[in-house]
Amino acid sequence: MSRDANSTVSISIIEDSLSKLNNISITLRSDTSFLIAQPLNHSSNDILLGARFQRGLGGLSVTNSTVDPSLNSNTSVAAVIAEQSLLYVKSLQMFIIDKPTMYENVDKKTNKSLASSVVMGSVQRVSSESSSMNISLYFKISPEYQPNVSAMYLCSFYDISNSRWNETGCTNPLFNAAFDRYECSCNHLTSFALIWLPQSQIGSYGRTMRAADIASLVFQSVSIVCFLIVIIHSVAIRAMNPLLKFQTNNLLPLISSA
Numbered sequence: 288m289s290r291d292a293n294s295t296v297s298i299s300i301i302e303d304s305l306s307k308l309n310n311i312s313i314t315l316r317s318d319t320s321f322l323i324a325q326p327l328n329h330s331s332n333d334i335l336l337g338a339r340f341q342r343g344l345g346g347l348s349v350t351n352s353t354v355d356p357s358l359n360s361n362t363s364v365a366a367v368i369a370e371q372s373l374l375y376v377k378s379l380q381m382f383i384i385d386k387p388t389m390y391e392n393v394d395k396k397t398n399k400s401l402a403s404s405v406v407m408g409s410v411q412r413v414s415s416e417s418s419s420m421n422i423s424l425y426f427k428i429s430p431e432y433q434p435n436v437s438a439m440y441l442c443s444f445y446d447i448s449n450s451r452w453n454e455t456g457c458t459n460p461l462f463n464a465a466f467d468r469y470e471c472s473c474n475h476l477t478s479f480a481l482i483w484l485p486q487s488q489i490g491s492y493g494r495t496m497r498a499a500d501i502a503s504l505v506f507q508s509v510s511i512v513c514f515l516i517v518i519i520h521s522v523a524i525r526a527m528n529p530l531l532k533f534q535t536n537n538l539l540p541l542i543s544s545a
Contacts, residue, residue, distance in 0.1 A: 297389050298389060298390070298393065298445060298447060298478065299447050301382070301407070302407060302409070302447070302477065302478060305324075305380050305382050305407055305409045306380065306409040306411075308324035308378075308380045308409075309324070309326075309377070309378040309380070309411035310326060310377075310378060310411070311324055311326075311378075312324065312325050312326060313325075314348070316345045316346055317345065318343075318345060318385075319384070319385045319386060320340075320346070320382070320383060320384050320385060321338055321340050321345060321346020321347070321381075321382070321383045322380075322381070322382045322383075323335070323338055323346075323348050323379075323380070323381050323382075324378065324379070324380040324381075325348075325378065325379060325380075326377060326378045327373060327376055327377060327378060327379055329373075329374070332351065332352075333350045333351050333352045334350060334351055334370065334373070335348055335349075335350055335379050336349050336350055336351065336354055336367050336368055336370060336373070337349040337354075337365065337366045337367035337368055337379075337381060337408075337422070338365070338366060338381040338383055338406070339357050339358075339360075339362045339364065339365035339366075339383075339425075340362070340363050340364050340365070340383040340385060340404060340406075341360070341361060341362050341363050342363045342385055346383055349365065349366075349367050351370070354367060358425065359466075360466075361466065362425060362427070362466075362468075363385065363403075363404055363427050363429075364383055364385075364403060364404040364405075364406055364424075364425065364426055364427065365406075365424070365425040366381060366383075366406045366408055366422055366423070366424050366425070366479065367422070367423045368408065368410075368420060368421065368422045368423075368476075369421040369422070369423070371421070372418070372419070372420045372421045372422075373410070375412055375413045375414065375416070375418070376410045376411065376412055376413065377411050377412070377413050378410065378411040379408075379409075379410050379411075380408070380409045380410070380411075381406065381407065381408050381409075382406070382407040383404060383405070383406045383407075384404060384405045384406075384407075385404050386404070386429070386431065387401065387404060387405040387480070390405055390445065390478075390480065393445065393450065394445075394450065394451045394452045395450070396449075396450065396451045397451055397452060397484075398484065398485070398488060399441065399443065399451075399452045399482045399483070399484050400432070400434070400482065400483050400484070401429075401432050401480055401482060401483075402426070402428050402429065402432045402433075402434070402438075402440060402480070402481040402482055402483040403426040403427060403428060403429050403432065403469075403480050403481035404426070404429060404480070405445075405478055405479065405480045406424065406478070406479050406480070407477065407478045407479070408420075408422060408476040408477070408479075409476055410476060419474040419475065420473075420474065420475055420476045421472060421474060422472060422473050422474075422475075422476060422479075423470070423471075423472045424442060424470065424471050424472065424473065424479055425463075425466075425468055425469075425470050426442075426460070426468055426469050426470075426471075426480070426481035427466075427467060427468045427469075428469075428481065432483075434483045434485075436485050436486070436487075437485070437486040437487075438483040438484060438485055438486060439483065439484050439485075439486055439489055440460050440469055440481055440482070440483050440484075441454050441457075441459075441460065441481070441482045441483070441484060442454065442457040442458060442459065442460045442469070442471030442472075442473065442479070442481065442482075443457065443479070443480060443481075443482040444456075444457065444473065444475070444477045444478060444479050444480075445477065445478045445480070452480075452482050456473050456474045456475050457471055457472070457473040457474075457479075458471045458472050458473070459471065460481060469481050
């Protein structure tokens with residue numbers, strides 16, 4: 288089996304193992320990673336919301352009481368789930384890898400490259416009913432993954448099924464100059480990272496338009512075509528019958544319908 292295939296298998300195993308850490312409370316810290324799994328006590332005023340990691344210091348949990356100071360700090364990577372999204376969740380698991388070497392060459396389809404640490408999130412729900420998870424993500428560019436060309440950054444998750452980085456369900460990252468980091472959000476949980484793509488290849492590998500964007504363009508195009516048909520029709524009638532006076536206000540119903 289190739290190294291890339293082994294990496295994909297390893298990622299799949301890690302994500303699967305993380306999802307199974309439910310109904311237990313565990314926190315593991317090291318210089319290179321941070322793992323936390325904890326049942327959620329919704330009656331508490333200080334519920335677990337996520338995790339953060341700072342290179343050289345290690346990882347910490349993020350709760351209601353620590354979310355503001357956690358995000359207003361020199362954090363390498365952080366992930367915080369909106370409390371509203373956790374209402375029907377009984378346990379939360381998060382795993383941060385500071386130097387995720389296994390992710391470096393996992394995408395051979397899009398030429399997207401890793402730019403940051405990786406953070407994984409998983410929950411155990413009260414019921415089997417699925418709902419969106421609003422997770423806010425904060426990434427600093429890791430020195431070892433600093434692009435050597437002009438680049439565009441993407442907030443991505445690793446799509447195991449297709450062995451590629453994918454931006455579906457995630458917003459475009461915004462740069463926060465105060466903390467020298469990129470910030471974005473996604474509506475689901477899996478493995479996330481900041482990804483970069485050479486500016487020269489943006490045309491080939493640009494973000495796929497959402498269905499709503501495509502529908503909007505289609506309707507706009509149809510409207511423009513209808514308007515042109517109305518104008519051409521009126522000009523043709525005038526050309527065939529020069530004596531016919533065609534008032535501008537006669538076109539208004541047709542134009543409005545277009």
